[in-house]
Amino acid sequence: MTFIKTKKIPVTILTGYLGAGKTTLLNRILTEKHDQKIAVIVNEYGEIGIDNQIVVNSDEQILEMNNGCICCTVRGDLIRILRTLIFSMEQGEVNFDRVLIETTGLADPAPVAQTFFMDELLSEEFEVDSIVTVVDSKHITKHFDGHDEAQEQIAFADTIILNKTDLVGDEQLHTVEQRITNMNPAAKRIHSQNCNVDLNEILGIHTFDVNHKLEIDPHFLDDHHHHHHDDKVSSIAFREEKPLELDKVNRWMSYLIQEKGEDLLRYKGILHIKGIEHRLLFQGLHMLFSGVPDRKWKQDEIRVSELVFIGKNLNKKELEEQFKNCIAK
Numbered sequence: 039m040t041f042i043k044t045k046k047i048p049v050t051i052l053t054g055y056l057g058a059g060k061t062t063l064l065n066r067i068l069t070e071k072h073d074q075k076i077a078v079i080v081n082e083y084g085e086i087g088i089d090n091q092i093v094v095n096s097d098e099q100i101l102e103m104n105n106g107c108i109c110c111t112v113r114g115d116l117i118r119i120l121r122t123l124i125f126s127m128e129q130g131e132v133n134f135d136r137v138l139i140e141t142t143g144l145a146d147p148a149p150v151a152q153t154f155f156m157d158e159l160l161s162e163e164f165e166v167d168s169i170v171t172v173v174d175s176k177h178i179t180k181h182f183d184g185h186d187e188a189q190e191q192i193a194f195a196d197t198i199i200l201n202k203t204d205l206v207g208d209e210q211l212h213t214v215e216q217r218i219t220n221m222n223p224a225a226k227r228i229h230s231q232n233c234n235v236d237l238n239e240i241l242g243i244h245t246f247d248v249n250h251k252l253e254i255d256p257h258f259l260d261d262h263h264h265h266h267h268d269d270k271v272s273s274i275a276f277r278e279e280k281p282l283e284l285d286k287v288n289r290w291m292s293y294l295i296q297e298k299g300e301d302l303l304r305y306k307g308i309l310h311i312k313g314i315e316h317r318l319l320f321q322g323l324h325m326l327f328s329g330v331p332d333r334k335w336k337q338d339e340i341r342v343s344e345l346v347f348i349g350k351n352l353n354k355k356e357l358e359e360q361f362k363n364c365i366a367k
């Protein structure tokens with residue numbers, strides 16, 4: 039496939055609420071054949087980055103930003119990373135044709151896009167190609183209620199991928215699409231399962247239009263962004279080198295899903311399980327949970343369990359005790 043070349047470096051901002059399928063789409067972009075070199079910036083909310091372990095191995099330049107949200111606390115890091123990329127390219131150290139930014143599920147995309155207008159160097163070198171928002175068709179309605187970010191991500195999108203169509207019936211999908219269309223009639227909508235979209239529909243599409251964004255948010259280009267994340271949503275991370283007992287982890291997960299499923303917006307991790315030579319990739323949102331064997335632990339790597347919970351009203355002490363109880367005797 040080919041993409042239209044422009045003089046400035048095109049930037050795609052990939053957004054979508056927690057667990058919508060952003061990393062799934064990123065992996066698809068990184069594995070599919072195309073003639074573009076992509077510099078990828080991945081931002082995670084939790085203090086331990088799990089996505090970097092889930093993103094496929096590729097030749098692309100992948101830069102991580104952990105422990106803060108790209109739209110506010112670590113926005114300065116984004117500017118530094120982008121400037122460094124330009125500098126490294128000028129020095130011939132890296133080469134890339136486009137940039138893709140995967141935001142956290144809690145990010146407001148507007149200030150991320152704004153970065154490319156407010157910073158002089160960045161505005162000379164980059165142009166926003168489009169804002170692509172991935173939607174979890176099953177859970178989005180729940181997320182609209184009480185989570186402004188989920189609505190902002192829809193309102194500001196140029197392209198909306200209604201993902202996880204396998205988890206909803208036609209009627210539910212129609213209702214969700216109707217609601218989304220009312221929120222943002224101008225955006226293009228694509229249906230998908232596991233983000234199996236044609237990349238020509240999301241990269242190199244030049245759909246970002248600053249005038250249109252100013253209609254949605256007249257303060258879009260103001261230099262003071264007040265984005266307040268929902269105070270009730272927090273993240274807790276655990277790390278443990280002692281192996282865990284699979285049965286105990288399973289019992290704990292069943293308990294959590296039943297008792298706290300509503301509040302658990304996202305949980306994911308890589309687990310080191312006693313007697314198992316493979317890493318266990320653990321992923322969930324609300325009541326949907328999966329634990330699948332990932333690759334084998336390497337000879338020279340430290341076997342460690344790392345997991346992150348993002349949710350409402352999380353009780354750190356209680357979760358920590360439950361996690362410690364899973365350590366194998």
Ligand SMILES: Nc1nc2c(ncn2[C@@H]2O[C@H](COP(=O)(O)OP(=O)(O)OP(=O)(O)O)[C@@H](O)[C@H]2O)c(=O)[nH]1
Pocket residue numbers: 054055056057058059060061062063089142143201202203204205230231232233304321322328
């Ligand atoms: N059933 C179903 N599951 C999906 C689909 N797309 C993604 N998933 C699963 O949904 C979970 C979340 O997917 P991710 O790609 O990690 O989502 P994300 O938006 O990157 O998540 P965060 O970065 O944590 O916000 C994973 O377990 C995926 O395998 C889909 O179309 N159908």
